[in-house]
Amino acid sequence: xxxxxxxxxxxxxxxxxxxxxxxxxxxxxxxxxxxxxxxxxxxxxxxxxxxxxxxxxxxxxxxxxxxxxxxxxxxxxxxxxxxxxxxxxxxxxxxxxxxxxxxxxxxxxxxxxxxxxxxxxxxxxxxxxxxxxxxxxxxxxxxxxxxxxxxxxxxxxxxxxxxxxxxxxxxxxxxxxxxxxxxxxxxxxxxxxxxxxxxxxxxxxxxxxxxxxxxxxxxxxxxxxxxxxxxxxxxxxxxxxxxxxxxxxxxxxxxxxxxxxxxxxxxxxxxxxxxxxxxxxxxxxxxxxxxxxxxxxx
Amino acid sequence: xxxxxxxxxxxxxxxxxxxxxxxxxxxxxxxxxxxxxxxxxxxxxxxxxxxxxxxxxxxxxxxxxxxxxxxxxxxxxxxxxxxxxxxxxxxxxxxxxxxxxxxxxxxxxxxxxxxxxxxxxxxxxxxxxxxxxxxxxxxxxxxxxxxxxxxxxxxxxxxxxxxxxxxxxxxxxxxxxxxxxxxxxxxxxxxxxxxxxxxxxxxxxxxxxxxxxxxxxxxxxxxxxxxxxxxxxxxxxxxxxxxxxxxxxxxxxxxxxxxxxxxxxxxxxxxxxxxxxxxxxxxxxxxxxxxxxxxxxxxxxxxxxxxxxxxxxxxxxxxxxxxxxxxxxxxxxxxxxxxxxxxx
Numbered sequence: 001x002x003x004x005x006x007x008x009x010x011x012x013x014x015x016x017x018x019x020x021x022x023x024x025x026x027x028x029x030x031x032x033x034x035x036x037x038x039x040x041x042x043x044x045x046x047x048x049x050x051x052x053x054x055x056x057x058x059x060x061x062x063x064x065x066x067x068x069x070x071x072x073x074x075x076x077x078x079x080x081x082x083x084x085x086x087x088x089x090x091x092x093x094x095x096x097x098x099x100x101x102x103x104x105x106x107x108x109x110x111x112x113x114x115x116x117x118x119x120x121x122x123x124x125x126x127x128x129x130x131x132x133x134x135x136x137x138x139x140x141x142x143x144x145x146x147x148x149x150x151x152x153x154x155x156x157x158x159x160x161x162x163x164x165x166x167x168x169x170x171x172x173x174x175x176x177x178x179x180x181x182x183x184x185x186x187x188x189x190x191x192x193x194x195x196x197x198x199x200x201x202x203x204x205x206x207x208x209x210x211x212x213x214x215x216x217x218x219x220x221x222x223x224x225x226x227x228x229x230x231x232x233x234x235x236x237x238x239x240x241x242x243x244x245x246x247x248x249x250x251x252x253x254x255x256x257x258x259x260x261x262x263x264x265x266x267x268x269x270x271x272x273x274x275x276x277x278x279x280x281x282x283x284x285x286x287x288x289x290x291x292x293x294x295x296x297x298x
Numbered sequence: 299x300x301x302x303x304x305x306x307x308x309x310x311x312x313x314x315x316x317x318x319x320x321x322x323x324x325x326x327x328x329x330x331x332x333x334x335x336x337x338x339x340x341x342x343x344x345x346x347x348x349x350x351x352x353x354x355x356x357x358x359x360x361x362x363x364x365x366x367x368x369x370x371x372x373x374x375x376x377x378x379x380x381x382x383x384x385x386x387x388x389x390x391x392x393x394x395x396x397x398x399x400x401x402x403x404x405x406x407x408x409x410x411x412x413x414x415x416x417x418x419x420x421x422x423x424x425x426x427x428x429x430x431x432x433x434x435x436x437x438x439x440x441x442x443x444x445x446x447x448x449x450x451x452x453x454x455x456x457x458x459x460x461x462x463x464x465x466x467x468x469x470x471x472x473x474x475x476x477x478x479x480x481x482x483x484x485x486x487x488x489x490x491x492x493x494x495x496x497x498x499x500x501x502x503x504x505x506x507x508x509x510x511x512x513x514x515x516x517x518x519x520x521x522x523x524x525x526x527x528x529x530x531x532x533x534x535x536x537x538x539x540x541x542x543x544x545x546x547x548x549x550x551x552x553x554x555x556x557x558x559x560x561x562x563x564x565x566x567x568x569x570x571x572x573x574x575x576x577x578x579x580x581x582x583x584x585x586x587x588x589x590x591x592x593x594x595x596x597x598x599x600x601x602x603x604x605x606x607x608x609x610x611x612x613x614x615x616x617x618x619x620x621x622x623x624x625x626x627x628x629x630x631x632x633x634x635x636x637x638x639x640x641x642x
């Protein structure tokens with residue numbers, strides 16, 4: 001049974017949020033990779049929009065009646081549009097789309113409030129004001145490195161340090177917060193995926209008989225073994241289990257719990273299902289009585 | 299043993315409640331894809347009820363059900379529903395309530411930082427003023443030559459006077475000038491705020507430096523007896539613009555203060571509590587910078603009468619003061635407090 005792999009990746013960091021209902025909820029913290037891919041998608045959209053706006057602007061200049069004031073009017077409109085795109089793109093979507101942007105939807109991540117409450121307008125403002133110096137300033141520095149040299153050394157060295165700290169920030173803390181998250185009280189989590197699998201202990205219409213176990217058979221194993229068995233039965237349902245393997249598992253269990261009979265050999269699946277069902281009923285009953293058996297050693 | 303008796307309790311539990319869960323799942327699915335507006339009135343009322351029922355299912359399942367898949371499902375479903383139910387709600391009915399309630403409230407919460415920021419700025423003005431009057435060569439170390447142009451202490455009085463009252467050659471260009479001023483000044487404001495994260499030091503330097511530039515600049519005009527004229531030229535846009543710089547500085551200092559003196563809280567908590575309110579102040583400064591840019595871009599270039607200039611300056615000062623001090627006093631609610639990051 002030790003060969004059964006845990007389906008959940010251990011590398012995923014989780015955060016516990018206490019919503020106003022007081023029942024803790026756990027979310028997967030979005031990885032830096034997911035956030036970068038969301039950012040790239042957003043930047044591509046933003047840049048494409050800017051290109052379209054610029055083309056429109058150039059197109060307006062081609063009119064035969066274009067006078068100086070017409071050109072000037074369009075230029076100022078162009079400057080303002082660039083400004084509002086840069087400052088407003090993320091702000092608008094995060095406010096309107098409940099903490100997501102097109103890129104975040106693509107990466108299936110979301111902004112939430114770290115304190116478990118609702119995501120407030122002021123938090124969205126804060127995290128996106130910081131974006132200006134966390135993202136757009138370094139980007140413009142990259143695009144024109146000459147600008148750094150135009151500053152005196154006592155400015156450019158702290159500035160370089162500042163850029164490094166900002167870029168490293170999400171790697172440095174447990175919740176992968178960037179500066180804007182830190183100041184805005186927000187964090188980025190994965191959207192949970194919910195799929196209700198059929199209950200493996202539920203009565204199956206097509207399975208007519210079942211094997212009855214005695215109380216002494218059910219005292220050996222604990223919750224850990226029960227859950228391992230559940231994941232084996234899930235494999236059976238997914239059609240990924242081998243009959244020979246099932247027979248080995250059924251025999252091992254039968255030997256361990258001292259079950260006498262031919263069922264483990266002849267109908268290993270029925271045996272495992274019946275055992276799972278009754279073992280779970282037994283452990284849940286004991287749980288209500290305050291007896292928690294974590295595993296077979298407990 | 300009959301079949302009924304060995305049915306695990308969690309199986310019965312699931313059978314009883316499964317319907318609620320799948321109803322909630324459908325609503326959440328749609329709300330996530332198409333937004334809350336895709337739900338009907340009835341569904342909107344149903345959503346929080348289903349959410350709470352499912353949350354209670356989760357808390358029961360966590361302690362009584364030994365079905366890991368079921369608990370995982372409920373956790374994910376509750377997580378998704380939580381994000382929909384407590385997603386970004388829109389506390390503001392309109393822009394007016396932001397402008398006249400939320401922003402002035404946020405500004406008033408920063409009164410200590412505001413005065414500190416103001417003092418730093420005035421200190422800069424005073425130092426540059428004194429030094430430049432004593433020795434005009436200081437001027438070039440305070441004001442970058444690109445900004446000064448031909449307006450230096452060494453210019454003739456006539457040149458300086460001309461710079462205050464000249465009509466622009468291209469009136470068409472004023473719009474470009476104004477929109478450029480707006481986006482430039484706003485970036486400076488954002489930087490003053492955000493760099494406050496570095497213990498407020500860059501913010502202090504930035505405000506102080508802006509004070510120095512102003513002090514040296516007006517000192518240069520004063521040497522030629524043009525103080526009255528330069529203030530008339532400067533104040534109509536200077537009141538909202540300098541006010542906004544000082545406010546952005548105050549917002550930056552708040553971040554610095556949260557990090558240096560977090561009080562009983564952890565630094566991370568102190569920052570989280572100070573940050574959003576300060577950010578709202580900076581958001582309000584966008585509006586001030588916009589007004590300043592319009593005044594600077596158009597009014598300053600087109601109106602050369604000192605009386606009108608001073609009248610507009612006085613008007614700007616009065617409404618700015620009234621807005622900061624009195625606007626939105628009456629509507630105090632818990633909601634707005636939370637919006638601004640809880641009690642200071």
